[in-house]
Amino acid sequence: MTQKSVIIIGAGLAGLSTGCYAQMNGYRSHVFEHHSVPGGVAACWQRGEYLIDGGIHFLMSHKPESAIYDLYHELGIIRDGHFPDLTDYGRFVDETSGRDVTITGNLDRLAADLKAIDPADAGLIDDLVAGARAMQGADMGAMGMSKPPELAGRLDTLKQLWGMRRYFRFFVGKYNQPLSEYAQAAHDPWLRTLVENLFLPEVPAWFAFMLLALLADGQMGLLADGSLAFARSIERRYLELGGQVTYKATVEEILVDAERDKAVGVRLADGATAPAEHRADVVVSAADGRSTIFKLLGGRYVDDEISKRYETWGLIRPTVMVNYGVARAFAGEPHLTTLKLARPFPVGQQAIEVLMVRIFNYGERFAPPGKTVVQVTFETAWDYWHDLREKDRPGYKAEKARVAAEVLERLEAHWPGLSAQVEETDVATPVTTWRYTLNDRGAYMGWLPTPQTIMTAIPRTLPGLANFYMAGQWVLPGGGVPPSLYSGQHVVQILCKRDGQQFVTSVP
Numbered sequence: 046m047t048q049k050s051v052i053i054i055g056a057g058l059a060g061l062s063t064g065c066y067a068q069m070n071g072y073r074s075h076v077f078e079h080h081s082v083p084g085g086v087a088a089c090w091q092r093g094e095y096l097i098d099g100g101i102h103f104l105m106s107h108k109p110e111s112a113i114y115d116l117y118h119e120l121g122i123i124r125d126g127h128f129p130d131l132t133d134y135g136r137f138v139d140e141t142s143g144r145d146v147t148i149t150g151n152l153d154r155l156a157a158d159l160k161a162i163d164p165a166d167a168g169l170i171d172d173l174v175a176g177a178r179a180m181q182g183a184d185m186g187a188m189g190m191s192k193p194p195e196l197a198g199r200l201d202t203l204k205q206l207w208g209m210r211r212y213f214r215f216f217v218g219k220y221n222q223p224l225s226e227y228a229q230a231a232h233d234p235w236l237r238t239l240v241e242n243l244f245l246p247e248v249p250a251w252f253a254f255m256l257l258a259l260l261a262d263g264q265m266g267l268l269a270d271g272s273l274a275f276a277r278s279i280e281r282r283y284l285e286l287g288g289q290v291t292y293k294a295t296v297e298e299i300l301v302d303a304e305r306d307k308a309v310g311v312r313l314a315d316g317a318t319a320p321a322e323h324r325a326d327v328v329v330s331a332a333d334g335r336s337t338i339f340k341l342l343g344g345r346y347v348d349d350e351i352s353k354r355y356e357t358w359g360l361i362r363p364t365v366m367v368n369y370g371v372a373r374a375f376a377g378e379p380h381l382t383t384l385k386l387a388r389p390f391p392v393g394q395q396a397i398e399v400l401m402v403r404i405f406n407y408g409e410r411f412a413p414p415g416k417t418v419v420q421v422t423f424e425t426a427w428d429y430w431h432d433l434r435e436k437d438r439p440g441y442k443a444e445k446a447r448v449a450a451e452v453l454e455r456l457e458a459h460w461p462g463l464s465a466q467v468e469e470t471d472v473a474t475p476v477t478t479w480r481y482t483l484n485d486r487g488a489y490m491g492w493l494p495t496p497q498t499i500m501t502a503i504p505r506t507l508p509g510l511a512n513f514y515m516a517g518q519w520v521l522p523g524g525g526v527p528p529s530l531y532s533g534q535h536v537v538q539i540l541c542k543r544d545g546q547q548f549v550t551s552v553p
């Protein structure tokens with residue numbers, strides 16, 4: 046086996062996965078991470094007695110009999126994690142009409158409950174549930190993930206199409222339009238909002254079918270130990286495999302041998318805890334795409350397609366996340382409630398109309414017994430928070446406090462007495478996401494997954510630059526845990542192919 050050296054930028058899930066597969070295949074790897082802990086956007090932080098989980102909501106395919114399960118196993122995730130099944134996706138509440146409904150994995154009940162909202166929408170509901178049923182049993186998260194574009198030949202494409210033959214009709218036409226357009230068929234305005242918000246309104250309708258199918262199959266799990274423990278399990282596996290990781294080490298430049306156009310190492314920013322320059326045979330960036338390509342590499346290795354992508358593609362809209370540490374048990378409450386507000390409130394130029402309320406009552410690590418973390422997120426504008434923080438730091442702090450109070454007032458209507466039980470309040474804005482992960486404009490999942498972007502195969506390499514690869518959510522539109530983890534595997538598959546050795550995996 047080879048003993049080539051690999052430098053990996055970023056200890057998010059993709060960077061750690063790259064490191065694990067590199068070590069399994071005999072490469073000597075070293076991860077450099079900007080933050081002081083692993084996980085990237087899959088982040089947790091402590092506030093007094095409360096562990097705030099600002100990351101992953103659910104894990105897809107956490108049970109055996111899927112290719113993704115094998116991936117989790119190889120990366121040490123199954124060994125260390127606890128993933129209680131998600132039986133209900135969440136509750137949707139319309140404050141104006143007082144109606145509420147739970148999106149459950151029991152598809153018969155789901156159909157009946159949704160039809161009860163407005164019988165005139167029976168046709169749409171039947172269509173939605175039929176889509177979910179058709180996708181049950183599919184190893185969707187692993188679809189198209191077995192190989193990177195660089196290694197996928199015509200035979201692989203045919204194999205993939207054959208594997209997808211049962212679902213192929215969903216990837217074209219009506220079901221490949223954005224969920225928001227698919228939802229237009231709803232007669233009832235609230236049902237329309239509900240269908241749109243099953244995930245992001247921009248995702249293709251089939252994506253919502255897939256989520257419902259996973260739910261119905263019992264293939265969605267909650268992270269009972271939190272996102273940081275999840276990342277730590279991959280970090281542990283990586284270190285056991287002999288990998289090396291340096292935290293608080295921000296890469297400022299990817300070093301390139303300009304004559305040969307090949308990556309040769311990285312230079313760390315001033316003040317980093319390690320020597321400034323590190324050399325390796327191969328450099329992998331599992332960090333933010335824009336800064337990798339245009340800052341760390343100075344924009345020298347782009348083609349029209351890359352330029353167009355970074356000029357025109359939308360990003361996941363960033364969020365404000367308000368967390369309350371509350372001296373109250375929320376036994377039996379759904380872990381997720383989506384509130385359509387009767388009284389929206391302003392943030393910058395926007396009126397906030399929908400709040401997602403997560404209740405961390407499914408694990409013991411989040412709060413002491415009898416206490417709970419309640420987390421509220423809503424979409425917001427990057428520029429508003431960024432400019433405010435740049436120009437007026439006290440104003441930025443005051444705005445965070447105002448937003449926390451506005452949100453709490455809305456929650457009080459659903460959980461009376463809550464305000465008096467709040468012991469800790471923490472507000473994270475898109476700028477917070479950027480500060481800790483350097484993701485462009487606080488885009489915590491990278492590109493906005495639209496019917497067009499989600500199906501785009503982005504190479505893991507850049508034109509004209511040798512010995513350099515990219516992993517993570519910026520090369521797999523829409524991000525998510527399985528794609529990010531697979532992307533690390535992809536990079537090492539390419540490396541092995543180029544080095545003439547067989548790609549191998551192992552389990553802990």
Ligand SMILES: Cc1cc2nc3c(=O)[nH]c(=O)nc-3n(C[C@H](O)[C@H](O)[C@H](O)COP(=O)(O)OP(=O)(O)OC[C@H]3O[C@@H](n4cnc5c(N)ncnc54)[C@H](O)[C@@H]3O)c2cc1C
Nearest residue numbers: 055057058059079085086102103296332517518524525526
């Ligand atoms: C609130 C939330 C909920 C989510 N829910 C789900 C879910 O339910 N299911 C699901 O599958 N996915 C979910 N995701 C998405 C999933 O967590 C991400 O897509 C995935 O973790 C991205 O991993 P990554 O390694 O590609 O990127 P990142 O996590 O962004 O990692 C990049 C890393 O690179 C580091 N870095 C950046 N620049 C530099 C530099 N110059 N030098 C050194 N280091 C650098 C960053 O600090 C970071 O650690 C969620 C994400 C969030 C935030």
